Amino acid sequence: MTVTRASAPRAAQAATQAISATGLRKSYGDKVVLDGIDLSVPQGTVFSLLGPNGAGKTTVVKILSTLVTADAGELSVGGHDLAVDPQAVRAAIGVTGQFSAVDGLITGEENMLLMADLHHLPRREGRRVAAELLERFDLVDAAKKPAAGYSGGMKRRLDIAMTLVGGPRIIFLDEPTTGLDPRSRHTMWGIVRELVADGVTVFLTTQYLEEADELADRIAVLDGGKIAAEGSAEELKRIVPGGHVRLRFTDPDDYRSAASALREAARDDQALVLRLPSDGSQRELRSVLDWLDAAGIEADELTVHTPDLDDVFFALTGSAVPARNNQPKENAR
Ligand SMILES: Nc1ncnc2c1ncn2[C@@H]1O[C@H](COP(=O)(O)OP(=O)(O)O)[C@@H](O)[C@H]1O
Numbered sequence: 001m002t003v004t005r006a007s008a009p010r011a012a013q014a015a016t017q018a019i020s021a022t023g024l025r026k027s028y029g030d031k032v033v034l035d036g037i038d039l040s041v042p043q044g045t046v047f048s049l050l051g052p053n054g055a056g057k058t059t060v061v062k063i064l065s066t067l068v069t070a071d072a073g074e075l076s077v078g079g080h081d082l083a084v085d086p087q088a089v090r091a092a093i094g095v096t097g098q099f100s101a102v103d104g105l106i107t108g109e110e111n112m113l114l115m116a117d118l119h120h121l122p123r124r125e126g127r128r129v130a131a132e133l134l135e136r137f138d139l140v141d142a143a144k145k146p147a148a149g150y151s152g153g154m155k156r157r158l159d160i161a162m163t164l165v166g167g168p169r170i171i172f173l174d175e176p177t178t179g180l181d182p183r184s185r186h187t188m189w190g191i192v193r194e195l196v197a198d199g200v201t202v203f204l205t206t207q208y209l210e211e212a213d214e215l216a217d218r219i220a221v222l223d224g225g226k227i228a229a230e231g232s233a234e235e236l237k238r239i240v241p242g243g244h245v246r247l248r249f250t251d252p253d254d255y256r257s258a259a260s261a262l263r264e265a266a267r268d269d270q271a272l273v274l275r276l277p278s279d280g281s282q283r284e285l286r287s288v289l290d291w292l293d294a295a296g297i298e299a300d301e302l303t304v305h306t307p308d309l310d311d312v313f314f315a316l317t318g319s320a321v322p323a324r325n326n327q328p329k330e331n332a333r
């Protein structure tokens with residue numbers, strides 16, 4: 001058999017990637033949702049697709065998990081071409097949708113056993129797997145109660161436990177922590193880390209920059225139907241302007257003398273705020289403080305701002321940052 005030069009590397013690459021998409025397109029009517037996107041996710045890594053509401057995240061998940069067909073694109077999941085062998089793809093993956101698959105009328109345990117049946121596990125094996133997962137996800141006490149009474153965090157945990165019944169090597173988690181309280185969100189992050197430690201590949205969508213920052217090996221920002229940027233959190237942070245020290249004054253005279261002396265500072269005359277470019281290092285901070293002392297000027301507030309994914313998001317999409325628990329953006333560090 002002869003293999004053309006052009007196709008050999010691509011085939012090899014697709015084989016080592018758990019998920020790969022090239023030129024993925026999807027429209028609904030005349031609304032273009034995905035305008036030709038490329039993605040690749042190496043095995044055993046966490047990939048995060050980040051984007052605001054309506055960006056097309058769920059559409060990507062539905063396409064890659066065979067629930068919706070793409071208009072165009074070369075797609076491969078678990079080494080199987082989606083167009084050729086969707087059945088094999090389905091066997092390799094688990095999907096936890098944005099909206100829960102949990103049946104509230106039956107108990108957590110019954111939900112698990114139902115999944116075991118769907119995966120054609122022998123009865124005894126099904127019981128064993130269900131018990132193991134209920135234990136692992138801290139649902140033993142709740143297992144005999146109707147799932148309708150579960151908290152949001154418990155429902156998500158049950159949802160993921162159900163996804164794991166078939167032992168998938170690739171898992172899609174569509175906004176797994178949206179609407180969860182901070183504690184349940186941290187529990188969920190722990191679950192994702194455990195999955196990856198087991199060698200599972202996780203494709204995670206989120207609106208939360210800090211979540212992508214926390215979990216993902218690689219992040220792609222989806223905006224306007226295209227991938228606006230792709231890379232590690234560190235790489236993405238490098239594309240935005242560096243950090244700064246922010247000085248806020250209440251005395252307009254202090255503000256004016258500081259502003260005229262610190263020429264490189266960006267001024268906000270209304271708020272009496274100066275922003276000085278800074279790497280946030282101790283040395284740079286000390287020099288700012290020393291200078292203020294020497295000039296006999298007292299700033300009422302000094303905060304250090306290092307670039308985070310919020311800045312990246314803003315720089316790339318120019319749109320407001322999605323809700324993130326009303327945390328203040330400026331953190332004193
Ligand atoms: N079945 C559908 N029919 C028509 N439009 C849809 C359908 N599914 C999604 N859309 C539209 O596609 C866009 C992307 O939706 P979605 O993938 O759900 O975004 P996200 O998950 O990022 O919030 C939205 O404008 C949505 O209204």
Ligand SMILES: [Mg+2]
Pocket residue numbers: 057058059098174175
């Ligand atoms: Mg969605």
